[in-house]
Amino acid sequence: MTIQFNNETFRDDYSFRNSDWAIKRFPFPFHEDSYMYSVNMEQHRGGPEGSVYEKRFDVDEHYLSEMRDRALVLADDPLRCQSLPHMTLAGWDTLELIMVSKSEDYPDLFELHRDGNRWRWVNKPMGIDQTFTFLDETTLPCGPLEYITRQTQGDFAVLDQRDEMLWMDAGMVTTQADWSLDFDIGMNFFEWHAPVPLAHEMGIFKRALKFLLNVQQGAPARRLNWTMTVNPLLDTSPENYHKWGIQKTTLTPENIGAKQHLRVELQTFFRLPRSNALLFPIRCYLIAFQDIVTVPKWGRRLHRVVRDLPEELATYKGFIANRPMMLDYLGQYDDGLPTSPGVWPDLGTEPPLQK
Amino acid sequence: MSKFQFPESIASRPVYGTLEPRPGKAHLMIADAEGAEAILDLAAQDAGLMAKTHIIYIPKGTDFAEALRALEPAQFYEGPSYAASVQRIRKVLGDAHMGLQVYLAGTEGLMGQAMNEAVSAGIPASAIQTEHRGSIARRMQCVHCKGITEDVTTDPFVCSHCGLNLFVRDHYSRRLAAFQGVCIDAEDPGNVPAPVELYK
Numbered sequence: 001m002t003i004q005f006n007n008e009t010f011r012d013d014y015s016f017r018n019s020d021w022a023i024k025r026f027p028f029p030f031h032e033d034s035y036m037y038s039v040n041m042e043q044h045r046g047g048p049e050g051s052v053y054e055k056r057f058d059v060d061e062h063y064l065s066e067m068r069d070r071a072l073v074l075a076d077d078p079l080r081c082q083s084l085p086h087m088t089l090a091g092w093d094t095l096e097l098i099m100v101s102k103s104e105d106y107p108d109l110f111e112l113h114r115d116g117n118r119w120r121w122v123n124k125p126m127g128i129d130q131t132f133t134f135l136d137e138t139t140l141p142c143g144p145l146e147y148i149t150r151q152t153q154g155d156f157a158v159l160d161q162r163d164e165m166l167w168m169d170a171g172m173v174t175t176q177a178d179w180s181l182d183f184d185i186g187m188n189f190f191e192w193h194a195p196v197p198l199a200h201e202m203g204i205f206k207r208a209l210k211f212l213l214n215v216q217q218g219a220p221a222r223r224l225n226w227t228m229t230v231n232p233l234l235d236t237s238p239e240n241y242h243k244w245g246i247q248k249t250t251l252t253p254e255n256i257g258a259k260q261h262l263r264v265e266l267q268t269f270f271r272l273p274r275s276n277a278l279l280f281p282i283r284c285y286l287i288a289f290q291d292i293v294t295v296p297k298w299g300r301r302l303h304r305v306v307r308d309l310p311e312e313l314a315t316y317k318g319f320i321a322n323r324p325m326m327l328d329y330l331g332q333y334d335d336g337l338p339t340s341p342g343v344w345p346d347l348g349t350e351p352p353l354q355k
Numbered sequence: 356m357s358k359f360q361f362p363e364s365i366a367s368r369p370v371y372g373t374l375e376p377r378p379g380k381a382h383l384m385i386a387d388a389e390g391a392e393a394i395l396d397l398a399a400q401d402a403g404l405m406a407k408t409h410i411i412y413i414p415k416g417t418d419f420a421e422a423l424r425a426l427e428p429a430q431f432y433e434g435p436s437y438a439a440s441v442q443r444i445r446k447v448l449g450d451a452h453m454g455l456q457v458y459l460a461g462t463e464g465l466m467g468q469a470m471n472e473a474v475s476a477g478i479p480a481s482a483i484q485t486e487h488r489g490s491i492a493r494r495m496q497c498v499h500c501k502g503i504t505e506d507v508t509t510d511p512f513v514c515s516h517c518g519l520n521l522f523v524r525d526h527y528s529r530r531l532a533a534f535q536g537v538c539i540d541a542e543d544p545g546n547v548p549a550p551v552e553l554y555k
């Protein structure tokens with residue numbers, strides 16, 4: 001299908017909207033009526049047609065607007081994209097993986113023509129036609145990681161692997177759930193996860209690391225993570241928290257359906273061929289509460305998850321103060337009926353709201 | 356002097372040990388303020404150590420310098436500040452031969468910064484020891500303006516660069532040798548609790 005790209009904003013007037021198509025394919029993260037941290041990883045080998053899992057790097061209607069927002073963030077704060085000196089090769093690996101994947105998965109939008117190291121990249125939606133020499137930085141307008149991630153939705157952490165450990169040694173981070181690349185760069189897997197409650201004690205990070213160290217080239221993996229964001233703000237960075245934090249206090253019972261968003265990250269893991277680094281794309285999807293509840297199963301389930309979420313998690317995710325108002329709103333969409341297992345909307349089989 | 360026992364914390368927060376004499380032809384000790392006491396304890400354990408030791412010491416208003424000098428180390432340097440001493444630290448580390456033993460003692464800010472210098476000079480982590488002594492002051496980075504405020508002893512505190520009121524996190528970056536400070540009144544502007552001494 002051809003994608004109609006929206007012209008929308010993720011700041012100021014917040015004109016971001018999801019079409020019906022985007023709502024139906026939203027990566028709803030709860031496969032049952034409750035949530036707790038777990039080592040929730042699976043192979044990233046495609047998914048149902050049209051779903052966000054189908055392609056290696058999903059492109060959707062928000063592509064161009066997200067790329068405009070990224071450019072604004074970088075103009076304000078160039079430290080959002082950093083790469084330690086030994087990570088340049090991993091940057092080229094990343095560029096190759098994304099260009100090859102996108103040109104194969106979306107041939108009508110992207111083209112890659114290779115003649116030895118002489119490459120031509122065509123990004124039709126963004127109007128880019130660039131000829132360059134692979135592995136020669138002087139032939140691109142910026143470093144390879146920055147170049148390709150200015151054209152790809154989602155944040156990117158690039159992990160160097162040494163001493164049986166992953167090190168966050170490069171990244172492009174402008175749509176993050178309140179963590180700082182500039183602060184975390186150079187940290188290892190346990191250090192950058194240090195602020196997360198409960199999961200260390202549960203042994204989750206030890207097991208997750210073991211899994212990640214063994215991710216093989218050509219066999220990527222994925223998982224979902226989620227949090228809550230007031231207004232469709234992509235740049236919920238600690239850097240700008242003194243500016244956006246106040247927006248959390250603007251919810252009212254009247255506006256919560258439109259303003260409160262569930263924020264879901266589709267996180268994938270790719271082994272890179274030359275550098276042996278691990279690429280960790282973190283793709284952010286936003287959906288307003290009022291759009292979630294148009295899927296009866298999701299409305300019922302989200303109410304139960306938010307209601308029963310342990311206090312530590314609601315605090316860490318930053319919505320403990322707004323939880324009562326969320327529950328008042330979501331409770332209207334929970335009639336107590338059972339929900340079908342799994343994350344899919346099941347619109348044809350789940351009953352409409354009975355109240 | 357009794358040592359402060361830091362309560363258990365998150366995984367990014369450094370932990371410190373107790374210096375012990377190690378075998379080796381060359382020893383570099385970098386300390387500030389009460390860190391001198393850890394060096395005095397070391398010297399008391401191994402009479403032969405000081406003849407092979409270079410001490411770099413930043414008194415920060417304390418008066419341990421004479422006691423250290425009296426240990427008759429092979430080399431002794433007293434610096435007025437860390438910033439003034441760092442070029443010398445780099446030179447000494449750069450000139451070091453295989454097997455140099457590094458001992459860091461005193462405040463977290465001093466140890467964190469000197470640790471970075473030692474690691475980037477290629478000293479293996481196994482040859483670097485640390486011991487916290489004296490002030491529990493922290494070196495803090497403001498996550499908003501990126502400015503570093505040295506010797507923070509209260510939570511919250513005022514960023515010495517941008518003036519925001521910041522709360523003190525335990526999240527720590529070795530690269531920056533700093534803890535993270537985050538705006539405390541972002542969700543309720545002007546509502547800044549009275550500063551409390553750290554660990555009180």
Ligand code: HEM
Pocket residue numbers: 037038039040157159166168177178179180184192193194195196199204205208209212223225226227280313316317
């Ligand atoms: C190597 C790739 C990964 C990177 C770069 C990464 C990075 C991060 C970062 C920066 C945070 C925020 C920490 C903070 O508060 O400052 C985070 C949170 C978290 N990460 Fe990871 N992570 C990775 C893989 C994983 C994996 C495989 C798991 C599997 C269980 C995981 C589980 C979590 C959890 C549970 C949280 C807390 C999220 C929340 O409650 O909102 N991470 N991660």
